[in-house]
Amino acid sequence: MMHSSIIIGTGSRRNASAPSGANRINPSRIPNEFYPTPPEATRALLSVEKFEGSIWEPACGEGAIAKVLADTGHKVVATDLVEYGFGISGIDFLKELRPRAKHIVTNPPYGAGLADAFAEKALRFAAQTGGTVAMLLNLSSLSHRRRTEWWKEKPPARLYAIDDIVCWPSHRYGPAPEYFTKHRYVWAVWTPNHKGPSAFWWLSAAEFRGGQFSHNNNKKRRTS
Numbered sequence: 001m002m003h004s005s006i007i008i009g010t011g012s013r014r015n016a017s018a019p020s021g022a023n024r025i026n027p028s029r030i031p032n033e034f035y036p037t038p039p040e041a042t043r044a045l046l047s048v049e050k051f052e053g054s055i056w057e058p059a060c061g062e063g064a065i066a067k068v069l070a071d072t073g074h075k076v077v078a079t080d081l082v083e084y085g086f087g088i089s090g091i092d093f094l095k096e097l098r099p100r101a102k103h104i105v106t107n108p109p110y111g112a113g114l115a116d117a118f119a120e121k122a123l124r125f126a127a128q129t130g131g132t133v134a135m136l137l138n139l140s141s142l143s144h145r146r147r148t149e150w151w152k153e154k155p156p157a158r159l160y161a162i163d164d165i166v167c168w169p170s171h172r173y174g175p176a177p178e179y180f181t182k183h184r185y186v187w188a189v190w191t192p193n194h195k196g197p198s199a200f201w202w203l204s205a206a207e208f209r210g211g212q213f214s215h216n217n218n219k220k221r222r223t224s
């Protein structure tokens, strides 16, 4: 499948690949926090959310999210700090000065406050573009004493718990360790001007693995 609507853009192509063992948040983490998103997670998101206009995947890795977005007809700008042979490398999202597209959809790096910094930055860009931000986050990040006030100040319009996905680069490191398969994820979706409580709903990954699935079937989403 060609991903012809992925914009390569104008960033530098410096090879920022880390040597094995470098750029780890801690020794048990994969270098550069490279935990790719299985395609069914993005398909599930697209079954309940609509993105009109261009989308920036600012931590694109090998393009796991960006490819699904492009394959479903979205115009995608894909960047990453590190070179994975996909999109534009050498782009530190946290140092970017201007939004590269209307919406932002990503599974950001976690650990050392990175996911928090990504969310803050993405929301600042979305305030400029009037776009939506969708981030795949660790479910436990919703319930954390350092973040409670932040969530209350910046509530996502919608939260989707997604079951049964494993974000692990098994093509590089073999099967995920058992402790890792217990991680649980949530899509947090911020829309312009949303205030008040977040709607919460559930997505089943199995429905979006291979086979048939339909996009933007909003009937399934609870909206209030």
Ligand SMILES: C[S@@+](CC[C@H](N)C(=O)[O-])C[C@H]1O[C@@H](n2cnc3c(N)ncnc32)[C@H](O)[C@@H]1O
Residues within 6 Å of the ligand: 032, 033, 034, 035, 036, 037, 058, 059, 060, 061, 062, 063, 064, 065, 079, 080, 081, 082, 091, 092, 093, 094, 106, 107, 108, 109, 110
């Ligand atoms: C959890 S992985 C997810 C990759 C991709 N979004 C996906 O879903 O498959 C996080 C990614 O963030 C990238 N990254 C880490 N720090 C970054 C930064 N400051 N700016 C841009 N990308 C960064 C890593 O190289 C890695 O590809």
